[in-house]
Amino acid sequence: xxxxxxxxxxxxxxxxxxxxxxxxxxxxxxxxxxxxxxxxxxxxxxxxxxxxxxxxxxxxxxxxxxxxxxxxxxxxxxxxxxxxxxxxxxxxxxxxxxxxxxxxxxxxxxxxxxxxxxxxxxxxxxxxxxxxxxxxxxxxxxxxxxxxxxxxxxxxxxxxxxxxxxxxxxxxxxxxxxxxxxxxxxxxxxxxxxxxxxxxxxxxxxx
Numbered sequence: 001x002x003x004x005x006x007x008x009x010x011x012x013x014x015x016x017x018x019x020x021x022x023x024x025x026x027x028x029x030x031x032x033x034x035x036x037x038x039x040x041x042x043x044x045x046x047x048x049x050x051x052x053x054x055x056x057x058x059x060x061x062x063x064x065x066x067x068x069x070x071x072x073x074x075x076x077x078x079x080x081x082x083x084x085x086x087x088x089x090x091x092x093x094x095x096x097x098x099x100x101x102x103x104x105x106x107x108x109x110x111x112x113x114x115x116x117x118x119x120x121x122x123x124x125x126x127x128x129x130x131x132x133x134x135x136x137x138x139x140x141x142x143x144x145x146x147x148x149x150x151x152x153x154x155x156x157x158x159x160x161x162x163x164x165x166x167x168x169x170x171x172x173x174x175x176x177x178x179x180x181x182x183x184x185x186x187x188x189x190x191x192x193x194x195x196x197x198x199x200x201x202x203x204x205x206x207x
Contacts, residue, residue: 004054009047013056016067025127026067079115081133085149085156087120101133113137116149118158122172132200134158136193147195153188158195
């Protein structure tokens with residue numbers, strides 16, 4: 001299907017979408033140049049200018065990662081958001097979908113994966129912001145430093161996971177928040193999945 005752009009521009013657009021979903025951040029000029037083996041970043045600039053002119057992206061030249069996706073909805077599919085998860089103090093997790101989000105078709109959604117909306121700012125230093133949508137895979141065994149969604153006393157949090165000798169620690173990426181530490185044997189803690197991607201609507205600004 002033609003998108004009104006060249007093959008290489010289509011590949012660059014797909015790369016931007018993939019990086020935005022899988023790595024949580026849009027790529028820099030240097031990353032695009034390196035991936036496509038361009039010696040001159042001016043070539044990348046030309047392709048990005050073409051994509052911007054045709055309405056697929058918007059760029060902020062003041063930011064290294066200032067590429068925003070603006071491609072129209074035929075490249076997106078609606079997916080349910082199952083609830084809110086706290087990047088801060090624990091929140092109640094809802095049993096039914098509270099919203100839908102238009103997720104790019106390239107977004108990787110493994111079997112049984114689900115979406116949650118982040119509420120709070122405790123992961124801001126990891127570039128996960130209030131209102132972001134996280135993709136959670138319940139079939140991955142969490143390892144140290146993974147971001148996980150955990151249910152603690154019937155409330156849900158998203159934190160960085162660490163396993164110590166006798167305890168589980170859930171760490172924020174914001175110095176204003178202290179780690180949550182519980183015994184491994186604590187029955188009211190359950191890790192329900194590992195965060196494998198983050199999606200941020202470009203219609204709003206991160207806070």
